[in-house]
Amino acid sequence: MLSEQIRIDLLGTLEVGFTSRMTTGRRSVITAAKLRQMLAMLAANTNTMVSMEQLIDELWPCSPPSSVKTIVQTYVYQVRKLFREAPRSANGTTLLVTRPGGYLLTVPRDNVDVFRFQHLLGRGLTALRLGRPDHASELLREALALWRGPALADVTAGPHLQGLSVYLEEQRLEAVSARIEADLATDRCGELVGELRRLVADHPLNESFHIRLMQALHRSGRRGDALTVYHRLRAVLDRDLGIGPSAEAREVQQEILRSG
Template identity: 65%
Template structure:
């Protein structure tokens, strides 16, 4: 099926990659209208799962829908179907956007949507790390992070669902970075990580994991005093901004550095 070949990228600007081998005269698939992009994003991040009309309404008009809202939603879906039909025409190209009782479904494999590919690679990397395979984990986590071209979705208006998903995926991205760094440390790449970790600590100064990994990278690079300074900086920031103490892991690593020769 032609829908099996459509690829949708949301980790950054919205991109629709048409099937290989389509006629050269086919126009590019471009969605410029703000609400249409929002509808397409909602359908894509729920690929192969029905999105109800009510979910679309809540996303597009969080502060109250217009009086003819269901007709407007039907119009948006019709316009998207026209774009699919115009771009992927032909007798062997079934319509990927279908109507279901109470909603709509975009029949595209989830592996063809970068959000799901990212999450799958993140889970594989976490599992490989847990199983003591840091080299495999680092490769999987790098592959997951290479899918990111910017925040999700960079050029689409956010309603409550897409805004929540954007926040969730950004947290997952930071987790993927942290796990990849953990894997690289296990692969003895500590010297290569110092610069990256300093940048991450400066950007995410309340993200304790990056401070801890920087302490480890510096200590393993023979820079014990700098590693201790990172701990003191972390302790000060947590105390001043959150009224908290460093975690047991941070305190344990700090103690290990203190007693090391």
């Protein structure tokens, strides 16, 4: 089926690819900024109708042109034209379906990298909760490998896609933190210290990375360095947010102190 041959990637630059009996791994280049933005909006809501109002709000959040609905319909035509590079599906349906009040992109969610990432993240978190850190690490690494750069890196984002980008970045950091937790559970402490130091420097207010660094240092026999990380975390939180470390961070600190 046509829908099974289309792949849309949003975790980096927007890329659309398809395979058929005549082509293998071919990707289409979309140069028009508004067209990329519209396709990203449809792909991010795969198999869920996107209303005309949502599309207008995304593409023209401040002052839509007077002929805005006609322009949206033109973009819909251009998206359909893009998809014609692949053969039609057996039942003759199109990928981009017109519905009363909006449009529906009918692509399997596994063909959009955002949904593959979220599926793998969910499986990885479940494996971690079930005490299977090796399997969790494998799934989370596979999920993170889908990222080719910042989400929607070459897409001009309106309010909907901006919110999606922030949400996906939070999920990426959650996947990184969980993967590190899984690696700590399998005694890969020494090799994690360098990565965690970089993460702490890039995300100084992310307590999870500080906590994992404390644990990695402590389990590597570097008790003093681990306590130094805690004191730096406390100072940063107090200076920037006016709060103290979380209960989890304090508990890890107490565990380190008791071990001395």
